[in-house]
Amino acid sequence: EFNPKLQPTGMSSKVSLAMPGFKERPDVWIEPERSLIAQVKASEIQQSDKFGVGWTLRFPRLVKIRSDKAWWQCMTVAEMTAARTAAAGRLTTSWLGDDDVGEKESRKKRRKVVTEVRRFGVPEHLRGADASAVVVRSAFLAGRQFYIANGTRTMDKQALEKAVIECSGQVVQAPILGKTDMIIAGETDKMRVKNFIRTGRFDVVQAEWLEDCLNAGRLLMLQRKHVIFATPHTAERFAQEMDYLGDPFFVPASQASLRDLYSVVKASELPHLSNNDIHDMETQFWPLQSDLGIFRRCVVYADRYLQLGDPSSAIATTELDLVVAKVLFHGGQVMDDITEEVTHILTDTADESRRTAIRERVRSFPKLKHVVRAQWVQDSLQAKGLMPEAEYNSW
DSSP: OOOGGGSOSSGGGTOOOBOTTOOOOOSSOOOGGGOOOEEEEOSEEEEOSSBTTSEEEESOEEEEEOTTSOGGGSOOHHHHHHHHHHTTTBOSOOOOOGGGHHHHHHHHHSOOOOOOOOOOSOOGGGSOOOOTTOOOOOOTTTTOEEEEOOOOSSSOHHHHHHHHHHTTOEEOSSOOTTTOOEEEESOTTSHHHHHHHHHTOSOEEEHHHHHHHHHHTSOOOOOGGGEEEOOHHHHHHHHHHBOTTSOBSSSOOOHHHHHHHHHTOOGGGSOOOOHHHHHHHHHHHOTTTOOTTTTTTOEEEEOOBSSTTOGGGBOSSOTHHHHHHHHHHTTOEEESSOOTTOOEEEEBTTBOTTHHHHHHHHHTSSSOOEEEETHHHHHHHHHTSOOOGGGGBOO
16 A cells, blocks of 8 residues: 655656646656556546646556566557547447447448558567577676667677577666666667767677677677777776777787777877987886897998988998898988988998098087997997997097
8 A cells, every 4th residue: 555655755746747727746756767667458548638648548457567678668658649549549349239239230231441550669670689599508798787779780689689698698678777787789870879878877889899709709808999988987997907099908919909909090199209219218118128229329320322411322232231220120210311310420441432521521510420330330239238439430
């Protein structure tokens, strides 16, 4: 028995279902998201001026609670109005009295008119899967609850739901805050998916990620590229586990993962790092692990052109070509002319014909430049560090 003293305060005192002039209001107001679908049987839909909707049911009887339907699958006001209009409000077959016998006989001769019965409900592609015959084959989705809005090109909504149930996962037809782990969407332009994103209560994940998990037979790591919308909690977790490009900090990289990562990297978004910046990072994070950055701070000009600064006059055979390749491989930068940025000038002891021209060019710059023999490069590589330039001065 209903006790009005126990009713919750709030919406029940504000919601009115009556027409103006009446004071009816519900005893208890239940939010639609927490409501149940009831199947009701009645004899007629009658017009009423007491309720705001404009009609009421005559002799309503509760048939059963439809636990197989979500709250939003109830009939709308427009659908109820159409049902009332189609049958003039009558929901049951009329009974004939004794005075209607003659009319009953005449009705047999009339041509029977078959009227089209309009059925209202959820469209086929939005209905939940029939899981009555599904057999559980795996358990890697145990304890996880999904709401699948739509599927992919290869697996529609019903196929994904059956596959999730086969892997011990749970599927609902309406997401439940605090219980549903995520919303799966293959088509993000649908109004339903946009509404979920607008509310900001649930993570919305690409259906391809769930399909990849099902094909792999295990729960794959959820990354930024899989997420259509992330709640603040999930976004904070992403910030702790991966960089802004979506590369996880603790997952070993593979060729496939690097290829996917580089495919979304835009050169315009990357910070410009000089060789000095890279050298500082190598020294800080990997001081003893590699010698590939020995010449990182060196900007080298090699004396391998007949005319200074003219690559078209390159000498056909010179040992400096191999030396230059070693400098580049170990982090150095090579210039085609002697400029302000050049720090080292490599010379070939077998050909010193351009020594005077090099000396005059070096004197034109205020900053000192080291003019060393090519052997300086080889000895620095063997020592795994830069050798003193004074010992290799070619002047």
